Amino acid sequence: MNIAAGRWSSELCAQVRAEVAAHQPGSDREQWSCRRTLRLLDWLPAPFDEHADPTHVTGSAIVVDPDARVLLHRHKRLRRWMQPGGHLDPGEHPAVAARREIVEETGVDTTHPGSGPTLVHVDVHEGPRGHVHLDLRYLLLAGRGVTPLPGPGESPDVAWFAGPHARTVGDASTSAAVQAALTTSPRGPR
Numbered sequence: 163m164n165i166a167a168g169r170w171s172s173e174l175c176a177q178v179r180a181e182v183a184a185h186q187p188g189s190d191r192e193q194w195s196c197r198r199t200l201r202l203l204d205w206l207p208a209p210f211d212e213h214a215d216p217t218h219v220t221g222s223a224i225v226v227d228p229d230a231r232v233l234l235h236r237h238k239r240l241r242r243w244m245q246p247g248g249h250l251d252p253g254e255h256p257a258v259a260a261r262r263e264i265v266e267e268t269g270v271d272t273t274h275p276g277s278g279p280t281l282v283h284v285d286v287h288e289g290p291r292g293h294v295h296l297d298l299r300y301l302l303l304a305g306r307g308v309t310p311l312p313g314p315g316e317s318p319d320v321a322w323f324a325g326p327h328a329r330t331v332g333d334a335s336t337s338a339a340v341q342a343a344l345t346t347s348p349r350g351p352r
Contacts, residue, residue: 174210178219178256179203181281182298188283188342191335195286199296209296210256212249217294221256222247223264223302224282224343225272232328232340233304235267235312236319239290243331245299245339256298257281264302268320269311272302275348282346283339299339301346 182200187193199219208214222245225233234243246267250259257279264272274280283299310320325344329337 171208171210174253174255175203178298182284185281185284189338192284192338195284195296198286199284199298202296210250210254211252212293216292218249218296219256220247220249220289220295220297221254221259221263221300222297222339223260223272223300224339225264225268225270225302225304226325226343226347227304227308227322228306230325230344230347231322232325232343233264233268233270233310233320233322234328234332234336235310235317235321238317242333244333244336247297247299255279257300260298260300261302266313267316269313270304270308272304275301275303280346282342285335285339287335299343301343303347 179200182196185196187196202217203209206215206217210219212218224245235246236243246264247260248263250256257274261272264270280301281298282301285297285299287295287297289295312318312320323331325340328340
């Protein structure tokens with residue numbers, strides 16, 4: 163790694179660390195996930211690189227449309243409904259990765275809220291292929307009536323769910339992320 167890349171990685175790590183440290187967890191599990199993520203950001207030599215260590219940061223998002231519907235997909239390997247997201251490209255911030263992954267996995271173009279990227283949930287969990295994901299989940303907004311068109315090789319099962327229903331189709335972690343996003347979103351129930 164060259165010196166400039168090392169500095170950039172340190173800057174990204176400091177920025178992400180500050181986001182996670184400022185985040186207000188909504189449950190004991192999320193509080194544990196935040197603490198673990200902060201410890202691992204300090205310990206891992208390359209926390210954003212999926213090839214450097216089986217434990218690494220990922221970026222995902224809860225997408226909300228103007229009708230407070232939530233976009234979920236049935237993960238092609240895990241076979242369960244969840245928010246889209248995934249691994250970071252080199253040098254990519256998790257919020258940018260989340261937005262890119264949404265387009266790749268669902269074909270839906272999104273935007274961050276007007277105030278900028280909004281971290282709404284943090285979860286540490288086992289991922290496919292023996293990975294441990296330090297998943298940072300952001301709120302993203304989509305337009306009304308957008309039809310999902312997943313990319314080639316992605317799961318064809320992508321759907322909009324009414325907020326209350328979206329909390330029941332996924333696992334507990336997805337449900338908590340959906341609740342956090344709907345509470346934060348200007349489009350969700352208060």
